[in-house]
Amino acid sequence: MVVVLADQLTKLLIRAYIDIDQAYTLWGIPLTHIENSGMAGGLFQGNARLFGVVAVLFVIGVLYFRKTGDMKGVLIDSCFGFFVGGAIGNGIDRLLYGQVTDFIIRGGGVLNIADHAIEVGVLLLIISGIVSWFKNRAQLLES
Structure with missing residues (x-):
């Protein structure tokens, strides 16, 4: 919920105070x-509402997986929280406005808080996989 609120609030402020294609610097x-x-990356322009529906299906899939899946724990819960928050944040834009507001320039692209939340989710998923691998390896060595 925190991701969705932060994402939607920052997008609201950007839409209200920065014109399209206007450059601005905030705290560097x-x-x-x-x-x-x-x-x-701007691929498949004009299909925002379709991707909004995909976001809704993704969230439903994650919630179903969380209920029935074997992956449990704080790290994986945080990972899926960031995934769902990012998907909902961008999904709201796609379904309500037919486009997503991006504003943070990074690495040649322009992203938003929801995009960054999804990246954090991917990083946490990788870390969770590494931790799980080490735990399984340690259990095998103990046997």
Whole structure:
């Protein structure tokens, strides 16, 4: 919920105070207001609502997996929390506005808080996999 609130609040502020394609710097962070009707990197422009439906299906899938899956624990719960928060944040934009507001310039692309939350989720998933591998290896060595 925190991710969704932070994402939607920052997008609201960007839409209200920064014109499209206007460059701005806040606390040393370069920002620009972009509206993306596609997906990552501007691919498949004009399909935002379709990707909004995909986001809803993704969230349903994650919730189902969390209920029935074997993966448990704080790290994996946090991972899926970031995934779901990011998907909902961008899904709201896609379904309500037909486009996603991006504004944080990084690495040649323009992202938003939801995008960064999904990246954090991926990082936590990788860390969880590594921790799980080490735990399983230690159990095998003890046997």
